[in-house]
Amino acid sequence: MAKIREKKVPMPEQSAEERIKNVKEVPLGYTPEMAIEEAKRCLQCKPREGKEFPPCVEGCPVNVPIPQFILAIREGRFDDAIKIIKERNSLPATTGRVCPWENHCEKACTLGKRQGYEPVAIGWLERFAADYERAKGFAIPPKPQPNGKKVAIIGSGPAGLTAAADLAKKGYDVTVFEALHEAGGVLVYGIPEFRLPKEIVKAEIEYVKSLGVKILTDVVIGKTITVDELLEEFDAIFIATGAGLPNFMNIPGENLNGIYSANEFLTRLNLMRAYEFPKYDTPIKVGERVAVIGGGNVAMDCARWARRLGKEVYIVYRRTGAEMPARKEEIERAKEEGVHFMFLTAPTRYIGDEKGWVKQMECIKFELGEPDASGRRRPVPIKGSEFIMDIDTVIVAIGQSPNPLVPQTTPKLKTTKWGTIEVDEELRTSVERIWAGGGIVRGDSTIILAMGDGRKAALSIDKYLSGQDRSWKFKAEG
Amino acid sequence: MGYLIVKKVDLAPTIKKFEIQAPLIAKKGKPGQFVILRIDEKGERIPLALMDTSPEKGTITIAALEAGKTTKKLNSLKEGDYIANVAGPLGKPAEIAYYGKVACVGGGVGIACIYPEVKAFKKAGNYVVSILGARNKDALILKKEIAEFSDEIYVATYDGSEGFHGFVHLLLKKLIEEGKHFDLVLAVGSIPMMKSVAETTRPYKIKTIASLNPIMIDGTGMCGCCRVEVGGETKFACVDGPEFDAHLVDFDLLMTRNRRYIEEERIALEEYKKVCGCKEGC
Ligand SMILES: Cc1cc2nc3c(=O)[nH]c(=O)nc-3n(C[C@H](O)[C@H](O)[C@H](O)COP(=O)(O)OP(=O)(O)OC[C@H]3O[C@@H](n4cnc5c(N)ncnc54)[C@H](O)[C@@H]3O)c2cc1C
Ligand SMILES: Cc1cc2nc3c(=O)[nH]c(=O)nc-3n(C[C@H](O)[C@H](O)[C@H](O)COP(=O)(O)OP(=O)(O)OC[C@H]3O[C@@H](n4cnc5c(N)ncnc54)[C@H](O)[C@@H]3O)c2cc1C
Ligand code: FES
Numbered sequence: 143m144a145k146i147r148e149k150k151v152p153m154p155e156q157s158a159e160e161r162i163k164n165v166k167e168v169p170l171g172y173t174p175e176m177a178i179e180e181a182k183r184c185l186q187c188k189p190r191e192g193k194e195f196p197p198c199v200e201g202c203p204v205n206v207p208i209p210q211f212i213l214a215i216r217e218g219r220f221d222d223a224i225k226i227i228k229e230r231n232s233l234p235a236t237t238g239r240v241c242p243w244e245n246h247c248e249k250a251c252t253l254g255k256r257q258g259y260e261p262v263a264i265g266w267l268e269r270f271a272a273d274y275e276r277a278k279g280f281a282i283p284p285k286p287q288p289n290g291k292k293v294a295i296i297g298s299g300p301a302g303l304t305a306a307a308d309l310a311k312k313g314y315d316v317t318v319f320e321a322l323h324e325a326g327g328v329l330v331y332g333i334p335e336f337r338l339p340k341e342i343v344k345a346e347i348e349y350v351k352s353l354g355v356k357i358l359t360d361v362v363i364g365k366t367i368t369v370d371e372l373l374e375e376f377d378a379i380f381i382a383t384g385a386g387l388p389n390f391m392n393i394p395g396e397n398l399n400g401i402y403s404a405n406e407f408l409t410r411l412n413l414m415r416a417y418e419f420p421k422y423d424t425p426i427k428v429g430e431r432v433a434v435i436g437g438g439n440v441a442m443d444c445a446r447w448a449r450r451l452g453k454e455v456y457i458v459y460r461r462t463g464a465e466m467p468a469r470k471e472e473i474e475r476a477k478e479e480g481v482h483f484m485f486l487t488a489p490t491r492y493i494g495d496e497k498g499w500v501k502q503m504e505c506i507k508f509e510l511g512e513p514d515a516s517g518r519r520r521p522v523p524i525k526g527s528e529f530i531m532d533i534d535t536v537i538v539a540i541g542q543s544p545n546p547l548v549p550q551t552t553p554k555l556k557t558t559k560w561g562t563i564e565v566d567e568e569l570r571t572s573v574e575r576i577w578a579g580g581g582i583v584r585g586d587s588t589i590i591l592a593m594g595d596g597r598k599a600a601l602s603i604d605k606y607l608s609g610q611d612r613s614w615k616f617k618a619e620g
Numbered sequence: 621m622g623y624l625i626v627k628k629v630d631l632a633p634t635i636k637k638f639e640i641q642a643p644l645i646a647k648k649g650k651p652g653q654f655v656i657l658r659i660d661e662k663g664e665r666i667p668l669a670l671m672d673t674s675p676e677k678g679t680i681t682i683a684a685l686e687a688g689k690t691t692k693k694l695n696s697l698k699e700g701d702y703i704a705n706v707a708g709p710l711g712k713p714a715e716i717a718y719y720g721k722v723a724c725v726g727g728g729v730g731i732a733c734i735y736p737e738v739k740a741f742k743k744a745g746n747y748v749v750s751i752l753g754a755r756n757k758d759a760l761i762l763k764k765e766i767a768e769f770s771d772e773i774y775v776a777t778y779d780g781s782e783g784f785h786g787f788v789h790l791l792l793k794k795l796i797e798e799g800k801h802f803d804l805v806l807a808v809g810s811i812p813m814m815k816s817v818a819e820t821t822r823p824y825k826i827k828t829i830a831s832l833n834p835i836m837i838d839g840t841g842m843c844g845c846c847r848v849e850v851g852g853e854t855k856f857a858c859v860d861g862p863e864f865d866a867h868l869v870d871f872d873l874l875m876t877r878n879r880r881y882i883e884e885e886r887i888a889l890e891e892y893k894k895v896c897g898c899k900e901g902c
């Protein structure tokens with residue numbers, strides 16, 4: 143057998159100079175030849191002693207049968223590859239682009255553990271299989287026998303869509319309720335076009351619909367319909383409303399014009415397509431010097447969008463680069479695209495002009511002190527280090543909290559002090575026949591963890607509604 | 621597909637009333653709440669107050685003043701046309717209770733917004749005094765409809781073509797100075813109007829409620845675009861409001877924030893004028 147290549151087969155991508163002039167995807171995808179070449183690197187591991195799955199599959203929150211689909215690609219059976227993936231993952235073109243593989247399957251990859259070897263490019267291969275199928279047109283899966291039971295899903299993000307697809311495949315009559323005019327949750331309003339084209343999200347949602355799932359947009363649960371009313375009409379409910387409440391720092395001047403939450407900035411651009419104003423009606427106004435506050439993926443997305451609008455962009459983060467929670471790949475791309483980084487710095491107040499627009503930002507410098515609860519060294523402000531920076535747009539990307547709308551209008555649901563909904567190990571809430579998962583349970587989360595929750599909830603709902611396990615032993619503390 | 625316009629009525633030259641098929645919202649909508657609509661695929665999401673609901677017919681009623689592109693386009697739609705998206709009811713319902721004597725002050729299209737509250741306050745046993753303000757006689761809307769549920773009704777016009785000559789807060793001031801007593805004042809209208817009403821009632825310590833109209837996107841608390849300051853605290857008007865204690869609202873900030881897109885709004889309107897096809901050229 144030929145020697146295995148040490149590095150992944152590289153994926154072609156747009157150069158930094160090119161891509162900041164458009165909103166197209168950065169990595170361009172594998173050709174069939176490249177995919178087959180990469181698939182050859184897979185060692186086809188078997189489950190370890192006492193484990194159900196091989197390491198990579200263990201590492202995947204939805205347990206995609208990774209070695210099997212990679213084998214299918216290697217043998218040129220691309221239709222089989224996507225069929226295998228879709229047994230476990232209904233949104234492969236999405237996860238094949240924006241899942242943090244380095245923390246899951248690729249982290250567990252046996253090849254990657256060898257000295258000098260990169261793991262198999264599992265994410266890129268998944269993307270290849272999904273793109274192959276989309277280009278060809280979806281195979282509509284056979285409809286199962288309806289079982290006469292109705293499930294309501296609140297929220298159409300990755301958690302809701304996954305639960306919906308899994309339940310529909312089992313014959314449930316599934317309705318998804320979405321507050322916005324478009325389904326997809328963060329996939330449509332949060333993640334930028336250049337990382338996850340909206341056409342692709344649309345196609346994935348069409349697939350979920352083809353399984354028989356109904357999606358009702360413009361329905362704000364808690365307002366348009368209450369959870370109690372849903373309980374009357376449906377046999378089970380899965381709450382997947384995400385963590386969509388933007389946090390602000392509550393410092394002076396934060397309501398000046400030109401200061402956005404990351405959610406507003408991204409929603410205007412992604413969901414409302416403000417980058418195509420006036421063809422689309424929703425405008426966005428961005429000055430020349432943009433400060434993005436925060437160091438996570440959301441901050442990187444905002445910074446990279448602002449670069450594509452032709453602006454000078456500064457990421458302002460209170461710890462150092464080593465502590466930034468964003469994916470390495472996103473940080474690298476932001477750097478390549480000319481985003482400036484200011485570490486150990488945070489704003490203390492904003493200063494406006496006579497018309498109420500932000501024109502300057504006062505910042506303070508930090509140094510790293512003792513490790514805090516998260517194990518990261520705590521940033522300590524340096525007295526007297528304040529300085530003023532000229533800035534005309536600020537994007538606050540310091541995290542999101544769970545959306546309180548559903549818990550507020552459903553007082554029986556137990557929540558934590560962070561506003562997340564309390565659940566047991568099977569994602570059952572304090573109210574019988576209601577499950578919850580994704581951002582609303584985890585606070586900040588990832589797509590694949592939200593999808594994992596959707597899958598887990600679907601299994602538990604099926605167990606309950608099919609009468610296998612009718613117990614409801616919610617063990618909330620206090 | 622979308623939400624069918626079943627009826628359209630001209631209330632004034634630039635204010636149109638629409639009855640729209642939206643059964644779920646019709647069942648739930650309460651006075652003080654609003655909807656967010658999007659006319660078509662390329663449209664923006666705009667908030668409009670719920671003027672009326674009919675759970676039996678499954679319809680809601682809204683009224684829009686032509687302010688810019690979206691409201692002009694909306695007002696050009698006809699019976700039988702569809703609106704792509706209507707979501708609601710959003711925001712907190714008004715706190716309708718028995719207060720005693722309630723003054724409902726509406727300015728311009730704000731008259732449509734006070735209409736359901738006039739009705740509700742009356743039903744809750746209050747003595748309702750409605751005070752309507754408009755640019756002129758022709759721009760005055762819903763006088764008859766509001767009179768039906770009011771114990772007293774007064775009108776102010778800027779040009780004096782009907783009723784009191786001048787701003788509506790000055791009419792309110794006059795009534796108070798003449799010895800009228802109010803336990804609650806509700807004000808809905810332009811930002812300067814609501815601010816002036818708040819300043820009018822402040823010295824008399826009359827509890828005053830204003831319905832704020834910041835720019836919104838989602839209307840569910842997700843974006844923070846609708847931030848307002850009330851009593852020094854930041855609130856999201858779409859979920860915490862839209863009604864707030866007018867004596868605590870920072871109206872100047874609201875005014876400044878609502879001017880954020882003035883340039884873009886102008887561009888949108890110019891572009892629309894090229895294609896809108898109306899004889900008057902908008
Ligand atoms: C800008 C950004 C970039 C990100 N990038 C990545 C990434 O690259 N990789 C990754 O793994 N993760 C990423 N994440 C995180 C990831 O997107 C989330 O963890 C994930 O979307 C959570 O999924 P969810 O289904 O729980 O909720 P969401 O995706 O938030 O969806 C919730 C849905 O519920 C709807 N909803 C809320 N309330 C109601 C209601 N009352 N009635 C009806 N509908 C309601 C919302 O409108 C929304 O559509 C990113 C997040 C953001 C904000
Ligand atoms: C809770 C709420 C309820 C409302 N109810 C009604 C209603 O019942 N009837 C009605 O006619 N209008 C109502 N409005 C105002 C309405 O939403 C705006 O007039 C509309 O968004 C303007 O859109 P446009 O594209 O036509 O104008 P734009 O071109 O966006 O704006 C034109 C002018 O209107 C001003 N403007 C822009 N956005 C708003 C806004 N959100 N509020 C006030 N002024 C704005 C701008 O400063 C500009 O001068 C309400 C607003 C809120 C927040
Ligand atoms: S409109 Fe988005 S939070 Fe209020």
